[in-house]
Amino acid sequence: MSNLIQALKRMPGLGPKSAERIAFHILRIPQKDAKALAFSILKVKERIKFCSRCGNLSEEDLCDICKDSNRDRSIICVVEQPNDxxxxxxxxxxxxxxxxLGGALSPLDGIEPQNLRIKELFGRLKKERIKEVIIATDSDSEGETTALYLADRLKRTQIKVTRIAFGLPAGTNLEYADEVTLSNAIEGRRNL
Ligand SMILES: [Zn+2]
Known part of the structure; x- marks a missing residue:
């Protein structure tokens, strides 16, 4: 039991209390449900890899999105992680x-351009007929640093570079928005 709790505690976002709660839950569920859970963890580790082109999760060499002929192949959206x-x-x-990219630039943590899939991105821009790159890294300082770095390097190409606008979550009152969110919302404004 303590092995299970220890393993769960290492999961992102799970503290000791949640780890214990999940461990006790697993103890109570039927044998077949526990087996199915263990099996799906093993299966994911065995079968899921990264798409050789875009870095998305995939069961094959190329992911479903890269293989989909209905997608617009002239535009690439750059993100930090597959879950984005x-x-x-x-x-x-x-x-x-x-x-x-597999993360964002963070010189303080030792994450430099060569640690991200940036070379692969520029390789694609040379080979594929890309007209626009949308930079959709996070709006925190690492994400912004990465966006500026990419925008600067892309300036030398003919490719249009855009950044997603970060605005207010739907249903927010202006008075409760923090300054950064509000100023991004104003900067990212578009024509009506
Ligand atoms: Zn892909």
Whole structure:
């Protein structure tokens, strides 16, 4: 039992209390449910790898998005992690391709351009007929640093570079918005 709690505690976002609660829950569920859970963990480790082109999660060499001939191949959305792709896909607002960097620049933590999939991105820009790159890194300082770095390097190409606008969550009152969010919302404004 303590092995299980220890293992769960190492999961992102799980503190000791939640780890214990999940461990006791697992103890109570039927044998077949516990087996199914263990099996799905093993299966994910065995079968899921990274797409050789965009870095998305995939069961094959190329992911479903890279293989999909209905996607717009002239536009690439650059994100930090594969789960960012899921978030953008849920909106159905984007029908182009993706490129996963595998993180964001953070010189203090030793994360330099060569630690991210930036070389791979520029390799794609040379080979594929890309007209626009949307930089959709996070709006924290690492994400902003990464966006500026990429925008600067892309200036030398013919490719249009855009940054997603970060605005107010739906349903927020202006008076409760923090300054950074509000100033990003104003900067990212578009024509009506
Ligand atoms: Zn892919």
């Amino acid at each position: 792709i899921l978030a953008v896909e849920k909106t159905s607002a984007f029908k182009g391709l993706y490129h996963v």
